[in-house]
């Protein structure tokens with residue numbers, strides 16, 4: 001009963017204050033606008049590209065790719081593959097965009113049918129072709145495997161952007177949306193003396209802590225969703241790919257990404273509420289929170305630079321979700337890694353709620369001078 | 370006379386930070402704020418704790434309202450120990466102090482219901498009590514106005530009413546009129562007399578002699594965290610003015626007045 005009243009109060013406070021709602025939705029809208037402009041600026045001026053691609057084997061998939069390429073205003077020149085070594089060398093030098101190698105009888109989809117895409121991750125043109133062709137092939141059917149192969153670095157631009165940068169962006173966005181509402185609600189209430197008024201009642205401290213973390217997480221989820229949509233919708237424009245940012249990813253991936261994001265929100269909110277409870281003022285809470293923010297940002301960018309990390313990563317909050325998201329954006333489906341990360345993040349959030357309960361019960365923290 | 374508040378050997382020591390040591394101009398790392406304080410207040414009366422700045426009044430009232438724990442000693446309020454059953458005590462008392470504030474964003478209506486829920490007051494009882502208290506203290510017309518937009522006097526009334534939403538047996542009030550203008554101060558003293566008329570027991574702290582003379586049935590004089598004298602105004606002062614009596618006591622305890 002008391003918990004419900006406490007939660008209702010937070011929601012009431014939020015939904016009756018247009019200013020707070022706007023601050024929550026703004027980051028997403030802003031991101032969409034900024035990224036769209038950036039994307040448009042990057043690709044508006046671009047000359048129509050003519051991709052030179054060698055094809056080994058044959059498949060109707062070629063025409064699907066051609067249609068996708070045509071949709072972006074570019075053209076492809078298909079050349080039959082005669083000397084693979086020479087073609088690879090051309091890709092490496094940046095003269096040809098890619099080499100496509102279809103396995104035998106590809107269009108009949110035998111058991112082990114596959115298509116190999118040799119491209120150059122260091123060349124923008126080549127990576128663009130790969131991004132479009134890869135997405136087009138995914139939409140063509142799932143009964144074969146696409147084997148990407150970059151002749152230069154492994155970190156081709158498109159994948160790095162998705163696999164490395166996007167999770168970082170998501171964590172940063174969630175953090176900034178959580179920060180606004182949470183600091184105001186906890187450190188603000190403490191500073192204004194309204195939290196003490198609640199502490200003077202018989203409301204259990206644990207419920208007071210939960211009564212902050214649950215509603216604030218729900219509210220921040222709205223902000224996170226807005227930011228995420230902003231990124232997702234503007235990403236195709238930014239990448240100049242017209243097939244949709246996550247085109248070709250199976251439903252499972254979406255679900256896992258969604259769960260991972262959802263598990264990050266309470267973790268971040270609980271961290272901020274806990275330090276806000278410790279702080280004497282909003283100013284102090286903001287200072288502590290920026291330290292946490294930097295820490296979380298570091299954790300979330302680490303996985304982009306250190307591509308192979310052991311399984312122990314799932315134990316580390318933030319890093320676990322970021323790692324899993326990175327794999328998901330790269331086209332893998334790390335079910336266990338994702339689910340364990342989500343579960344652990346909820347456990348960590350619960351532990352933080354307990355810590356906050358301890359702080360709320362401490363007269364030194366709440367009523368010390 | 371039935372005892373409703375009984376404090377026994379209450380003691381509270383604070384650890385001073387470097388900064389606090391400088392402010393207090395002392396090299397000691399510990400400060401004894403309340404030093405074995407005992408007193409009793411009776412049902413239906415207004416009991417005043419009278420003392421100078423730093424005497425330990427606020428610390429005592431905070432211990433009684435269970436916001437902080439005594440290092441030693443205990444107090445029993447309406448049958449419950451502040452040390453062993455703080456939650457039960459919180460439902461028996463209404464604690465009022467200028468430090469406990471109401472969120473400016475909400476209306477009196479909302480806050481009344483919210484704090485009713487915090488004390489676990491059943492819905493029907495809460496509604497009836499709201500009707501009664503709001504009309505009795507003239508809050509009805511302002512029930513839908515955000516607290517931040519109310520006049521100081523009305524805000525004060527709302528804070529007082531919200532503090533007794535759960536119909537507590539004992540009202541504890543730290544420095545009732547401190548920092549208030551004459552009109553708002555009158556709102557508060559009238560409110561306290563009204564509460565007394567409603568049969569509540571009231572425990573307040575103050576350093577204002579006239580307030581004690583106007584409101585209190587009995588008074589305890591507290592200096593340096595210890596109870597020095599106690600009794601009805603008549604018992605305490607006899608023929609003397611309270612002010613003169615207080616300084617006489619103070620001089621006896623501390624030597625000269627600086």
Ligand SMILES: Nc1ncnc2c1ncn2[C@@H]1O[C@H](COP(=O)(O)OP(=O)(O)OP(=O)(O)O)[C@@H](O)[C@H]1O
Pocket residue numbers: 367368369383384385389400401402420421422423424425426427428429576
């Ligand atoms: N949290 C704290 N930490 C350190 N010292 C404290 C703390 N609270 C109170 N004190 C010290 O304890 C002593 C008693 O303080 P208290 O606030 O109880 O006095 P008071 O009688 O209410 O005085 P005033 O009239 O100024 O309100 C003071 O010397 C004060 O500085």
Ligand SMILES: [Mg+2]
Pocket residue numbers: 426427428543544
């Ligand atoms: Mg005081």
